[in-house]
Amino acid sequence: MHTSVEEIHEDIDHATQYCDIRDLLASWRHHANAGPVDAATLRAEFAPIADRLMGLFEADGDLVYDHVGRSVSAIFSHLRAGLKVSEIDNAGMRLFADRYWRILEDGKPSLCLQQRFGSSAMGVNERLILPVRIDGHRGLLIYVRSSETENELLRAVFHASSDSITVIEAVRDEAGSIIDFRTVAANAEAGRRLGEAADSLIGSLLTVRFPFARAVGALDRFIAAVETQQSGSFELSYVQNGMATDRLFRFMPWGEYVTITGVDIGPEIAARRAIEHKHDELLSAHGLLERHAIDLKASNDALKRTTVELREEIRRNKILELELIHLAQHDGLTGAPNRSYFETRFEEALLEAARDGNRLVLCVVDIDRFKEINDRFGHAGGDEVLREVSRRLAAAVGKAGVVGRMGGDEFAVILTGPNDRRAIEDAVEHLVRAGMAPFTIECREVPISLSVGAALYPDDGQIARELTAAADMAVYRAKRDGRGRPVFFEPTLRLQAERIYRLIGRLGAAIERGEIIPHYQPLLDLRTGQIVGFEALARWRHPERGLLSPVHFAEALDVPDVAQAMTRRMIDAIVSDIKEWSNDAVPAHVSVNVTSFDLRQPEFASEISEKLWENGLSSRQLAIEVTETTVLSRDADRIAETLGALQALGFSVALDDFGTGFASLSHLLKLPVNSLKIDRSFVADIETSAKTTALVRSLVSLAGALGLDIVAEGVETREQLDLLRALGCHLVQGYLIAEPLPASEVPRFTRNFASGQSDRRLSARRAV
Numbered sequence: 001m002h003t004s005v006e007e008i009h010e011d012i013d014h015a016t017q018y019c020d021i022r023d024l025l026a027s028w029r030h031h032a033n034a035g036p037v038d039a040a041t042l043r044a045e046f047a048p049i050a051d052r053l054m055g056l057f058e059a060d061g062d063l064v065y066d067h068v069g070r071s072v073s074a075i076f077s078h079l080r081a082g083l084k085v086s087e088i089d090n091a092g093m094r095l096f097a098d099r100y101w102r103i104l105e106d107g108k109p110s111l112c113l114q115q116r117f118g119s120s121a122m123g124v125n126e127r128l129i130l131p132v133r134i135d136g137h138r139g140l141l142i143y144v145r146s147s148e149t150e151n152e153l154l155r156a157v158f159h160a161s162s163d164s165i166t167v168i169e170a171v172r173d174e175a176g177s178i179i180d181f182r183t184v185a186a187n188a189e190a191g192r193r194l195g196e197a198a199d200s201l202i203g204s205l206l207t208v209r210f211p212f213a214r215a216v217g218a219l220d221r222f223i224a225a226v227e228t229q230q231s232g233s234f235e236l237s238y239v240q241n242g243m244a245t246d247r248l249f250r251f252m253p254w255g256e257y258v259t260i261t262g263v264d265i266g267p268e269i270a271a272r273r274a275i276e277h278k279h280d281e282l283l284s285a286h287g288l289l290e291r292h293a294i295d296l297k298a299s300n301d302a303l304k305r306t307t308v309e310l311r312e313e314i315r316r317n318k319i320l321e322l323e324l325i326h327l328a329q330h331d332g333l334t335g336a337p338n339r340s341y342f343e344t345r346f347e348e349a350l351l352e353a354a355r356d357g358n359r360l361v362l363c364v365v366d367i368d369r370f371k372e373i374n375d376r377f378g379h380a381g382g383d384e385v386l387r388e389v390s391r392r393l394a395a396a397v398g399k400a401g402v403v404g405r406m407g408g409d410e411f412a413v414i415l416t417g418p419n420d421r422r423a424i425e426d427a428v429e430h431l432v433r434a435g436m437a438p439f440t441i442e443c444r445e446v447p448i449s450l451s452v453g454a455a456l457y458p459d460d461g462q463i464a465r466e467l468t469a470a471a472d473m474a475v476y477r478a479k480r481d482g483r484g485r486p487v488f489f490e491p492t493l494r495l496q497a498e499r500i501y502r503l504i505g506r507l508g509a510a511i512e513r514g515e516i517i518p519h520y521q522p523l524l525d526l527r528t529g530q531i532v533g534f535e536a537l538a539r540w541r542h543p544e545r546g547l548l549s550p551v552h553f554a555e556a557l558d559v560p561d562v563a564q565a566m567t568r569r570m571i572d573a574i575v576s577d578i579k580e581w582s583n584d585a586v587p588a589h590v591s592v593n594v595t596s597f598d599l600r601q602p603e604f605a606s607e608i609s610e611k612l613w614e615n616g617l618s619s620r621q622l623a624i625e626v627t628e629t630t631v632l633s634r635d636a637d638r639i640a641e642t643l644g645a646l647q648a649l650g651f652s653v654a655l656d657d658f659g660t661g662f663a664s665l666s667h668l669l670k671l672p673v674n675s676l677k678i679d680r681s682f683v684a685d686i687e688t689s690a691k692t693t694a695l696v697r698s699l700v701s702l703a704g705a706l707g708l709d710i711v712a713e714g715v716e717t718r719e720q721l722d723l724l725r726a727l728g729c730h731l732v733q734g735y736l737i738a739e740p741l742p743a744s745e746v747p748r749f750t751r752n753f754a755s756g757q758s759d760r761r762l763s764a765r766r767a768v
Contacts, residue, residue: 057139164190164262334390342404361415368449370409396434451478452486519740533589560597584747591623605645619650680714
C-alpha cells in the first residue's frame, strides 16, 4: 500500500468533494467567531455523523483519543478511545502525528487528502481537522470521509482488464533525481503475462524486473512522464520467457505514479511485416539499384563526418588527458605539486645534482599555529593563507626550485643553484622572510610565522628518505626553539632523535612493569584551612636513577601510544590508591593530567566512568586536567566534545597552566571547564611584579564572573600565599603546603594537617 498526503489550509470549501465537510466547516467557523470552540457545543449538531468522527485531546505532552467512530474503526482497526498517539508506530501515523500538533498550535482548520493506492485499496480519504476544546483541554475534532467504496468499480475494471495494467512509483536518490521505479499495483493479466501472481510483482524495481528497460529507453520515457506530467505511448519488441513479444505500451502519469497499459500487438506486427515483405519482393531492379546508390552515398558522407568527429574527439581527449595529469599531480587548493609529484621531482633533482656535482637543499616548511588562524578567520581564511604562503614560496624560489604541499599546513621546498654554505643560508633566510611578510584578509592583519627545517645534499644524506628525515628533525627543533625561524640539520639532531627513540622504548617498558607511579600534591582551601583534594603527578621509579619527574621523560609522551599507556597506568594507580584510602578519612578527590591523544578517543569518557563504577567510585572523585596546548591542538572540536562528555558524566574539568598559552577569552567561553589553574610562573613573580599581581587579580575576577573555581600552583612562600588570599584566590597548591607525596604517606599527612600541624608546617616553610 502506498500513501501520500496533501494538506490544504486555504479554500477548503473548493478542495473537498463532499457537502457534509463544507457544512461541518461552516458550523465550526460560526462558533469560532465567539472564541475557542468547545466540542460539547458541537455534539448535538454532529451526532448524526458521530460514527465518522475522531476526537483527540492534549494530556501530559501527548495526544489521547477521546472518541473513535464505528466507520473510522472499520478503516483504522487499531484505533480505540484512550489510546495515545505516541503508542502508535506505523506509516499512517507518521504521516499525521506532526500535522496534528501543528494544527493544534496554529488553531486553524485543515483538510488532509490522503491518497492510497494498492492492489487491495484505491481511493482518497478526506480528513477535516478542527481545533476545539475537549473537557478544558486543547484538542482536535477529526471528520474522516472515505471514497474507497466509490472506487470498487475502478478496482473491478482494473483486475478484469484483458490488457496488462501496472502502476509504478518513482524512486529518487538523495539529490531528488529519479533513478528507478517501483511496482505498487498490478492486475491479474500483468502477472499472467510474466508467469507470476500479480501480488509477487509488488515492490519490484523496474530495472530489476526488466533489465532492458534502460537500454531501450523505457526508463527515460517514464522519468520524462513524471517530470512533465504528460502521457504517451511506444511500441517495444523483446524476449520474455524465451518468446519474442511485441507490445504497445500506453502510459499516463499521476504525480509520482505512472499507470502503464500493455496491449499485445503481435498479430498486427506480423501482418504488417508480411505486407512489407511482399512489397519488397515487388520492388523493381531499378528501385533496388537506386536504394543501393543512396545508401552508398550516405555511407560515404557518414564516413567523412565520422573522420571529422574522431579528429575533434582525439583533440578533446588530449586536452582532457593533460588536465587529468595536472589534477593528479597538483594540490587542488594551492596548485602546488602534491606529495606524490613532489617526491618524483625530488628524486629527479637528486639525480641531476649527483650528475653535476652540485649541492641541493630540501626545506620542510610548517605554518606555525595554523589552527589558531583557522579559528580566528574561519576555514575560508585558512585556505586563503595556504594559497598565499604557497604563492610566496614559489615566487621566492623562482625557476631554480620546486614548492610542494605535503598536506595540512606543511610545505616542502627544493632549492638548487647555490653551492656555498653562506649563499645557501641566505637563500633559506630569504624564503622565510618572503613567507612571513605582512598579509591581510578583509582589512584584518593575519600573523604568518613559518618554522623551516633544512637539509643539504650530499652533506646530510644521499637519498630522498635520509634528507626528508633530516629536514623533519630540523623543523621539529625549529618549532621547539620558538618557531618563526629556519634550522639547518646537524648530526646532534639525529643523536637527539635516537636518544628520544630509546627513551620511548624504555618508558613504554617501564609503564608495562609498573614503574610509573603517582605522587600526590595536596590542594588547600584557604577559607577553611582544610585539604580538599590532591593532584596526581607522574613519577618514574627508575631501577638505576631513582625517582624521576616528568622533565626526564616528557619528550617520549609526544608518541600517542606511550602517552595513552601512561594515562591508563596513572588512572589505574589513582583508582587503587583512592580505594586504599577509603578508611583513612583522606579527601577522595584527585585530579590528573590527560593528553590530547586521550581526548581524541571517542570512548575515553565512558571508559574512565566505567572503570570508576567497577571499583565502587564516583566520577566526582576524579578531576581531569588539560593544558591550553592540549585544547588548542589538532582536532580541537573533537577534544571539546570529549571534555563535554566527561562533564556530562560528572567529572570536573580544569584548564591547567592557564595564561601561558594562546587560549583567548572566546575559547574560555566555549570550552567545557569547571576551573582554571594559574601557572606557577605567575605565582613566582607575584611578590615582585605589579603587572603580574594585576594579571592574577584579573584572572581571579574573570573566573568568578564565569562561575569557575581558580587554583594557584607553585606556592612556595607564606608571602605568596597571603597575597593570593588577599586577591581572592582561595585554592592553592605547592611546596609551601607539601611536596608531592607517595600514596602511602597521604593518610598520615592528612591526619597531621587536620590535627593542627598545618600552621606549624607553613610557618616552618616560611622560615626556610
